[in-house]
Amino acid sequence: MNPSQSTKTAALTSLILAAGILTASAQTTLTLTHSSPADSHFGLAATAFKKVVEEKSGGTINVVIQRMDNEREALESVQFGSQECAMGSAGPLGNFVAETRVLDVPFLFDSYKHARGVLDSDVGQELLALFPAHGLYGVAWLENGFRNLTTGSKAVHSPDDLRGMKIRTMENQVHMQAWQAAGVLPTPMAFSELPSALQQGTVDGQENPIPVILSNNLDMMQKHLYLTRHVYSPGIFVCNPDFIAGLTDEQKAAVEDGGKAASAANRARVEQDETAGIETLRKRGIEVVEVTDRDAYRKAMASANAGFESQFGADLLKRIRDWKAQ
Structure with a gap:
């Protein structure tokens, strides 16, 4: 290779390397x-989001998926x-956007169609619009599913049978107030303590979505599963508002499309x-x-409704309960 060819080759290599560096630096993580x-x-929701965002952003966004077990710490981060x-x-x-606690009201939703319809409607969008004031940007509503009741030796033939029973609940005041109205002794405890509490008889029962009951073998310590579907547990997908504000219009659109894909994948799997x-x-x-x-069961918890109406507004609760598909 003569000196001229060597110089040209070196120059071409430098250009290629420079282009690669520019491309890498232009990519947002x-x-x-x-x-x-x-x-x-x-x-699966995260994977669906990654695929759509990386494709629709033209590769300018690189989505890195990581596991983080503490969901509250994730929201703080x-x-x-x-x-x-x-x-x-x-x-x-609810610790960040208190208004979202309205979704914890028992028997607020009759079905998945009802719950998803509300969250995809103006009601859900109005709740998401409150997030930026609390340092969060709501991308999409996801879900965990409906919560159901399990008990050990005692069978429940009607809500009257619940009176005096100790039922493990989340540390959630809305849930606890509703169970108290039904005569239950709500017993909040960390989920990690639940299996031993069921084994030792510290509590008579618990309530969780089906996948949680199954994956944690809670049925091995319980005899009865009642498909009460008393509370719909949504999921949420949030981003940092400043991060979203720093994206181009094309990238913002990619994130929104990715959020829709994530929601669809999540709901299908639930x-x-x-x-x-x-x-x-x-x-x-x-x-x-x-x-x-x-x-x-709804009537058994009805005496708690006045408090919920005072806390969240009777009009909002009525809008949610009366939602109909357009």
């Missing part, structure tokens, strides 16, 4: 955390800007897990009872 295995309703985005249960969200999970639990020996008279 979006770190997204969630608290579940990769093959879960949140894991997004608030502080130490990570870009997080998805998970909406349970801790339904799949619930249907398959109920059958699996039945085969494992727990008695599965389909509660057809949900109104009886």
Whole structure:
């Protein structure tokens, strides 16, 4: 190779390297955390988001998915800007955006269609619009599913049978007030303490979505599963507002499209897990009872409604309960 060719080759190599450096520096990293295995309703949502965002942003956004078990800490990290985005249960969200606690009111939703319709409607969007004032940007509503009741030796034939029973609940005042209205002795405790509490008889029962009951083998310590579907547990996908503000219009659109894809993947998996999970639990020996008279349970908790109306507004609760598909 003569000196002229060598010089040209070196120059070309430098240009290629420079182009690579420019491309890398132009790429925005979006770190997204969630608290579940990769093959879960949140894991699949994260994967769907990554695929759509990286494609629709033309490769200018690189989505890095990481596991973070503490969902409250994840929300705080997004608030502080130490990570870009997080998805998970909406349970801790009320500590940041108090208005979202309205979604914890029992028997607020009749079905998945009802719950999803409300969250996808103006009501859900109005709640998301409150997030930026609290250092969060709401990308999309996700879900965990409906919570159901399990008990040990004592069978529940009607809400009257619940009176005096100790039921483990989340440390959630809305849930606890409703159970108290039904005569239950709500016993809040960390989830990690629940299996031993059931084994030792410290509590008579508990309530959780089907996938949680199944994956944690709670049915092994309980005899009866009642499909009360008393509380719909949403999930949430949030990002840091300053991060979103720094994106180009094309990148913002990619994030919004990715959020829609994440929500669709999440909801599909929740339904799949619930249907398959109920059958699996039945085969494992727990008695599965389909509660057809949900109104009886709703009425048993009705005395708590005045407090909920005062806290969240009667008009908002009515809008949610009366929602109809357009």
